[in-house]
Amino acid sequence: MLKATTPRGRCLEGLREVRVATIRELAARTGLSRPTVEALIADIEAEGLVDGDVAPAPPSSGGGRPARRYRFRAERHHVVGLDLSDVRLRVAVANLAGDIVHTDIDGPASPRTGTADLAPLRAHVLRAFDAARLPHGTLAGVTVAVPGIVGGDGRLSRSPAVREWQGVDIAGRLTEVFGCRVTVENDLVLAAGAEATLGASRFADTSLYLLTWFHVSARLVLGGRVHLGRHHQAGELLALRVLAGPVRGDEGPWEHIEATDARLAAGGPEGLRLAEELTDRMALAVGGLLAAVDPDLVVLGGRLGRYADLLVPMLRPKVAAQLNLPFEYPIVGHALGELDVSLGGVLRSFDTVGAGLLRSPDVSTPVITLREHAPA
Template sequence: MRQQSGDASLLRRLNSAAILRILRASEDVTLTELAKAAKVSRPTAEAIVEELLAEGWAEEGDDEQGDRQRGRPARRFRFRATARHVVGVGIGGSTIRAMTADLGGVVVSTRTLAVGSDAGAAERMAAIVEIVEQCAAELGIASRDLAAVGVGTTGVVDNEGRVVKSVRLRDWTGLELQAELGKAIPAPLLVENDMRLAVLAEHWRGVAQGHRDVVYLFTGNRLALGLLIDGVPYRGAHAASGEIGEQPNGNWVAFGPVINYAMAAEPGELRSPSDMAEFAFERARAGEQAAIEAVEQFAVKLGEGLVTVVNPLDPEMVVIGGALARGRELLVDPIQAYLDRVCLYPPQVVASELGRESIVVGAVRLALNHADRVLFTSDL
């Protein structure tokens, strides 16, 4: 919106932000409805709307839905979600995933870029910059014209977007990720821990919609947690929430039953713990009793770990995410049965349907949240 000076300028910006909020929250509204809701005169509402139309932030709605005055339909207006776009980025061990969405959250494109699992920080950041530029180019704009870019990464991420600690990615610990990416990506950029973004995604577009207290368990080649408390991802005192860290008996103690099964079934085959779990899932679905028992024991061990979080936090729901969410009922049913036995108020246990998209979807929501704050409170 155009820059003005003095108190009149401030009042105009506040009124414009109010009009935008109303437009964003409505399918379409008349000038009279806008003026009433924003508590401004109709001429003021009309002048602001005309400015928003000229700048592309608003568009006219369908005439036939309007009130009629002397046989003519009232003009109706709505927020133009395609006025700007955001990009969400998820940083994986061997892939960078990106998703572009308009301001209404409608996803318009997705991209994936391969990166070596042993890539250093410089190479990985260059890939992130490249994929963001590709997303912007696909829209016919430069990356500086994006409303915001959200980035999700493994590791402890502080309030300035610095990776305090990461054990998965080379050269990642101590990296000023937000500041470094900001040098090459001129759009507003935010970096957040991937598990906090995953639970945010489940709350926004996943199985946890409508639930405000949720535990998200990420399962794959690592175990991690995302906590949603009163509708907000929990960061913790040191922004370390979500990182389980090294466990007293080893990080893979829960995988013992499926590891033992896979090694006994095919002793010459080398697999990661996650691959061994999926191998056991496949055999369990085929009806092999030893595999069924191994998977049930694995699920109960995950439940035993979850109960230490579930009992004190009292969540409504536990979401099983990550690669092993594909096990679905093979994991969900035994975990639910275990929590039913040991919890005073057992939460509902469900498998994520977002799959590998959860982190990048959460990054989109992070970017949209930032765009909303800027859009509704300051100049654009």
């Protein structure tokens, strides 16, 4: 279903959906007259967004000259979601039609200090372009996911992982590094949006996306939109010290996550004890959130989403006990796995630069398609 209201927008959306069409087919799809479509396609072809040099349509039964076909040039531009929120960089690359043409969840180490050189971030994205055989010049927009609170001005107001970036115009610096528009956003906001659009909660009117360790952070999705709150920190229960829980020994946030992950992955009695302790701490905060918002679905994301089969059966009855309810809330693991943040970044990049790339302000975000050949 086309969402654009202008003739140009409808023409672009219609061709983007079917990829290849004749003027007649496009007129029928958009509800526009054939002369209007023909004039629009001529302009769009001159801009490099349409290729008219494709095999003509088969002739009709009545004979006559085969109709010329036009192809939407999805490869003209690419947008990127770059995830800095975990130990290693993760990236997803999409073309103008929304096809995910490359993914990588095992990149180099994420920056752990704000004084780090930002050039390696661009180098990693360009290596992804090389791996997918994409021209570097087609890079048109990047959304960078960071752990921390990103204010309405795009600056980090609080980031426990990279404190030196607090208050810094990191989006401006990255825009200079990449040479294209760069948006910076909180990792949970992007992950929750991706799961609501593409993943586990896409059929839920209200959902709660959880990112937990010994603390709980969450994002509420209402009608497909992530609720940010006045100060962009709705759901940041880490701010409540009584719920934060201790970090063991002298471990910093990165080392703590890695150590906890390793213990869960090892399994055995020690892994089970840790899972019980984690879900005990999670239940109090999650129960409070559920009592406040009563969502249709709860999604366990982040790295703990790997262990949903272990944690969810423990967490459901503990949350129900906290709330004294005769039923258990549906809690599931994230459907997009460790790409949820990067895919959320792709969606945000389209929201930010997509209409500008197509020179039509009413063009909608394309349907994101995970192609099987995109390496993970």
